[in-house]
Amino acid sequence: xxxxxxxxxxxxxxxxxxxxxxxxxxxxxxxxxxxxxxxxxxxxxxxxxxxxxxxxxxxxxxxxxxxxxxxxxxxxxxxxxxxxxxxxxxxxxxxxxxxxxxxxxxxxxxxxxxxxxxxxxxxxxxxxxxxxxxxxxxxxxxxxxxxxxxxxxxxxxxxxxxxxxxxxxxxxxxxxxxxxxxxxxxxxxxxxxxxxxxxxxxxxxxxxxxxxxxxxxxxxxxxxxxxxxxxxxxxxxxxxxxxxxxxxxxxxxxxxxxxxxxxxxxxxxxxxxxxxxxxxxxxxxxxxxxxxxxxxxxxxxxxxxxxxxxxxxxxxxxxxxxxxxxxxxxxxxxxxxxxxxxxxxxxxxxxxxxxxxxxxxxxxxxxxxxxxxxxxxxxxxxxxxxxxxxxxxxxxxxxxxxxxxxxxxxxxxxxxxxxxxxxxxxxxxxxxxxxxx
Amino acid sequence: xxxxxxxxxxxxxxxxxxxxxxxxxxxxxxxxxxxxxxxxxxxxxxxxxxxxxxxxxxxxxxxxxxxxxxxxxxxxxxxxxxxxxxxxxxxxxxxxxxxxxxxxxxxxxxxxxxxxxxxxxxxxxxxxxxxxxxxxxxxxxxxxxxxxxxxxxxxxxxxxxxxxxxxxxxxxxxxxxxxxxxxxxxxxxxxxxxxxxxxxxxxxxxxxxxxxxxxxxxxxxxxxxxxxxxxxxxxxxxxxxxxxxxxxxxxxxxxxxxxxxxxxxxxxxxxxxxxxxxxxxxxxxxxxxxxxxxxxxxxxxxxxxxxxxxxxxxxxxxxxxxxxxxxxxxxxxxxxxxxxxxxxxxxxxxxxxxxxxxxxxxxxxxxxxxxxxxxxxxxxxxxxxxxxxxxxxxxxxxxxxxxxxxxxxxxxxxxxxxxxxxxxxxxxxxxxxxxxx
Numbered sequence: 001x002x003x004x005x006x007x008x009x010x011x012x013x014x015x016x017x018x019x020x021x022x023x024x025x026x027x028x029x030x031x032x033x034x035x036x037x038x039x040x041x042x043x044x045x046x047x048x049x050x051x052x053x054x055x056x057x058x059x060x061x062x063x064x065x066x067x068x069x070x071x072x073x074x075x076x077x078x079x080x081x082x083x084x085x086x087x088x089x090x091x092x093x094x095x096x097x098x099x100x101x102x103x104x105x106x107x108x109x110x111x112x113x114x115x116x117x118x119x120x121x122x123x124x125x126x127x128x129x130x131x132x133x134x135x136x137x138x139x140x141x142x143x144x145x146x147x148x149x150x151x152x153x154x155x156x157x158x159x160x161x162x163x164x165x166x167x168x169x170x171x172x173x174x175x176x177x178x179x180x181x182x183x184x185x186x187x188x189x190x191x192x193x194x195x196x197x198x199x200x201x202x203x204x205x206x207x208x209x210x211x212x213x214x215x216x217x218x219x220x221x222x223x224x225x226x227x228x229x230x231x232x233x234x235x236x237x238x239x240x241x242x243x244x245x246x247x248x249x250x251x252x253x254x255x256x257x258x259x260x261x262x263x264x265x266x267x268x269x270x271x272x273x274x275x276x277x278x279x280x281x282x283x284x285x286x287x288x289x290x291x292x293x294x295x296x297x298x299x300x301x302x303x304x305x306x307x308x309x310x311x312x313x314x315x316x317x318x319x320x321x322x323x324x325x326x327x328x329x330x331x332x333x334x335x336x337x338x339x340x341x342x343x344x345x346x347x348x349x350x351x352x353x354x355x356x357x358x359x360x361x362x363x364x365x366x367x368x369x370x371x372x373x374x375x376x377x378x379x380x381x382x383x384x385x386x387x388x389x390x391x392x393x394x395x396x397x398x399x400x401x402x403x404x405x406x407x408x409x410x411x412x413x414x415x416x417x418x419x420x421x422x423x424x425x426x427x428x429x430x431x432x433x434x435x436x437x
Numbered sequence: 438x439x440x441x442x443x444x445x446x447x448x449x450x451x452x453x454x455x456x457x458x459x460x461x462x463x464x465x466x467x468x469x470x471x472x473x474x475x476x477x478x479x480x481x482x483x484x485x486x487x488x489x490x491x492x493x494x495x496x497x498x499x500x501x502x503x504x505x506x507x508x509x510x511x512x513x514x515x516x517x518x519x520x521x522x523x524x525x526x527x528x529x530x531x532x533x534x535x536x537x538x539x540x541x542x543x544x545x546x547x548x549x550x551x552x553x554x555x556x557x558x559x560x561x562x563x564x565x566x567x568x569x570x571x572x573x574x575x576x577x578x579x580x581x582x583x584x585x586x587x588x589x590x591x592x593x594x595x596x597x598x599x600x601x602x603x604x605x606x607x608x609x610x611x612x613x614x615x616x617x618x619x620x621x622x623x624x625x626x627x628x629x630x631x632x633x634x635x636x637x638x639x640x641x642x643x644x645x646x647x648x649x650x651x652x653x654x655x656x657x658x659x660x661x662x663x664x665x666x667x668x669x670x671x672x673x674x675x676x677x678x679x680x681x682x683x684x685x686x687x688x689x690x691x692x693x694x695x696x697x698x699x700x701x702x703x704x705x706x707x708x709x710x711x712x713x714x715x716x717x718x719x720x721x722x723x724x725x726x727x728x729x730x731x732x733x734x735x736x737x738x739x740x741x742x743x744x745x746x747x748x749x750x751x752x753x754x755x756x757x758x759x760x761x762x763x764x765x766x767x768x769x770x771x772x773x774x775x776x777x778x779x780x781x782x783x784x785x786x787x788x789x790x791x792x793x794x795x796x797x798x799x800x801x802x803x804x805x806x807x808x809x810x811x812x813x814x815x816x817x818x819x820x821x822x823x824x825x826x827x828x829x830x831x832x833x834x835x836x837x838x839x840x841x842x843x844x845x846x847x848x849x850x851x852x853x854x855x856x857x858x859x860x861x862x863x864x865x866x867x868x869x870x871x872x873x874x
Contacts, residue, residue: 016621020492044482049620052489055457183486184453 012036012046019053027066034070038172047176048183055188064190064232065239071198072240074172078204080119085155088117091291092205094196096229097129099217099356100254104132104162105268106276106284106306107291109314112159113305114288116295119155121165121203125365125373128217128356130261133164134364138262138331138375142324150321158317170198178369189225193232200242207243207294209287210234214433215252217352223248223433230436243294245437249283250429253350253385256280259359260378260399262330272312279384279431281306286432333362333376333399337406341389345419348426350385354416358409362400374401379409385426389419449473449483456490464503471507475609484613485620492625501627501669502676508635509677511609515641517556522592525554528732529642530724531633533666534566536654536793537691541569541599542705543713543721543743544728546751549596550742551725553732556592558602558640562802562810565654565793567698570601571802575699575768575812579761587758595754607635626662630669637679644680644731646724647671651870652689654789660685660870667873680731682874686720687866690787690822693717696796697815697836699767709749716821716868718743723869770799770813770836774843778826782856785863787822791853795846799837811838816846822863826856 125131230246237244288302363374562568667683674681707713800811
């Protein structure tokens with residue numbers, strides 16, 4: 001009734017009704033509702049109702065683009081002038097999150113070793129997927145927070161910074177993400193896409209590669225939804241002057257052989273030393289090539305930089321620049337427990353979600369934002385799909401400081417694997433499923 | 438992610454997701470979410486997301502029935518034993534709200550005069566429709582609040598009580614209604630039906646007649662939606678042992694010739710004196726007959742009780758029992774302003790919503806719950822559709838204590854009428870459109 005009595009320019013209920021009734025929000029409506037929500041004038045219960053209406057009724061691309069713009073405008077938009085970072089072009093990567101996804105760790109120094117600047121603002125983990133900052137914080141001394149000046153100097157001198165995003169970057173997104181998490185409104189492609197892209201555009205990168213995970217361990221379970229998300233984000237990048245490309249990659253099975261903070265740092269070091277699991281190396285190189293291409297550096301072959309040690313050199317300087325000790329021993333869990341393979345045969349399925357939940361229950365992840373994580377906790381896998389296993393031999397090793405958690409972690413893994421007769425071939429899709437861009 | 442990590446019996450996000458994804462809520466989910474919301478364990482932003490999902494995805498009848506049951510269970514359920522009220526059967530009426538809808542005022546004493554007990558728990562107005570309590574509070578001395586003992590004694594001795602609902606009656610509904618009002622989730626039939634019926638069932642009436650308004654001045658603009666609401670509520674009454682019937686009635690045009698608190702009391706007194714506008718008399722008698730039939734008193738003709746003064750006698754006793762002075766002069770607005778008919782012809786349209794907004798702007802209604810209302814403010818109409826009018830003669834008289842409001846009220850009425858050439862016949866639907874029950 002307020003439209004008849006009051007004379008405010010906008011009213012939250014009118015905005016909600018527009019979307020609820022299947023209409024398109026106007027630019028001024030979007031600008032107002034995002035800004036007023038950030039200021040606290042639009043209440044949480046109003047924004048959650050709007051988020052549910054967006055989830056169920058969708059948004060057109062112009063609406064999503066404007067919504068993203070409004071989220072960026074809620075905070076500062078960084079600039080990374082090329083001459084301030086030693087002439088390096090900027091390129092960043094974002095993953096929608098998966099189990100064992102430590103790719104940022106070898107990838108950032110690798111791309112920096114190729115000559116680009118990698119401004120990688122990262123987050124902590126929540127739920128069954130780990131967070132890049134949690135992993136790096138297992139390195140003694142390393143700190144996630146850097147000042148703006150430190151950030152620019154490290155980009156120029158080292159070429160890569162992995163650090164926590166400033167609270168000034170898209171504060172509307174921070175507030176809205178927390179709200180969506182408790183109101184069943186996370187799974188809306190317009191809101192996911194604008195959340196990711198507002199932060200990445202505000203951080204000032206010139207090129208962006210998105211790793212959109214698909215499968216049991218990922219947020220997106222099916223390729224069609226993942227493709228829709230990828231296309232939406234690639235278009236948003238284009239709308240805002242960021243050269244953006246996306247790879248849809250498999251997350252039915254974990255990446256590599258480890259899920260857990262220090263365990264994944266150790267595996268990343270193997271890759272930087274020129275070894276490591278095939279899938280981690282393959283995806284690191286695929287994403288590095290996309291980042292270099294998007295940054296206008298097609299000619300550089302990142303595989304060389306793994307072999308010649310220059311990526312490892314950047315890693316060591318990157319860790320040291322944030323007060324980490326690259327030579328310090330990594331923390332190890334106090335207790336381990338081995339789970340054997342239940343039968344002889346070929347491992348044809350290793351479920352990423354189950355492994356993620358097991359690692360989480362062991363202490364590698366958190367249920368609430370304020371929970372601590374254990375640096376040494378997690379799951380080591382002794383076989384990946386396609387491998388032959390023998391009943392009774394180790395299949396998983398569980399790591400934790402709190403051994404009372406073994407039972408619940410083992411329960412998560414009870415249905416995680418399928419072992420088929422010895423002549424079976426698992427029906428595995430390629431790691432890189434599709435390219436969008 | 439909480440389902441994997443935590444072991445709570447219920448989780449608000451799971452309930453929201455169930456409805457968001459088009460599923461049916463289980464009885465335990467409904468019981469838990471309504472109770473936990475009332476206790477404050479489910480947050481406003483979670484309930485508003487659920488309300489939006491209910492609005493957009495609907496509810497099955499078993500879900501609506503259980504939801505209503507859970508709302509009733511959030512507070513006390515009154516009992517009105519027949520022998521405690523002098524052997525009278527109980528019957529109540531509820532209107533979904535319209536402009537000029539003063540029917541409760543003559544109807545309650547009329548039905549009581551016929552021998553039934555009428556336990557009429559009412560509300561205050563918000564927006565362009567007035568509230569029964571606001572109207573009665575224009576009578577000097579009258580108070581809306583009665584104790585439980587006073588309520589039962591008045592029902593027994595007078596036969597009718599119109600009073601404010603206790604806070605103990607369906608508190609879940611009170612909280613949820615306030616939330617829906619600010620989150621664009623009022624217009625969900627499952628939530629409207631359960632809101633109305635939870636209070637009416639909890640108040641303990643044995644029979645209930647619903648006046649479901651349809652038209653510009655009503656909440657429901659079209660007959661199909663109104664019918665769906667009526668059918669839902671009639672079924673809910675049956676589920677919970679209350680004999681319930683509904684009339685769909687016209688609200689394209691205001692009821693009677695007045696909209697405003699004291700103005701409507703005065704018009705109600707005309708009806709109780711055996712006069713009054715035809716439409717008000719017709720609807721009062723139609724609803725009275727339905728109430729008497731639902732209460733098992735088919736033989737009584739309420740028209741007799743208007744003619745012989747017995748309804749007026751009950752009115753006087755009902756007002757006096759709540760400390761009102763039935764003989765005191767009613768308040769009058771300090772200022773009046775006449776709006777003339779713009780042309781000669783036949784009035785073929787008089788828009789209820791416009792008249793409601795004008796009365797509201799003059800001070801008869803409130804924009805916020807805590808606002809005061811003016812007893813004397815409102816609109817008097819000098820013609821109804823079908824009448825011949827002459828250009829320049831009075832069409833509306835505006836009443837207010839705050840004459841600076843005349844302009845905005847007049848603006849609301851600028852497009853309120855259509856005057857057609859003198860031989861036109863307005864295409865009016867009947868006042869009682871349909872009966873559901």
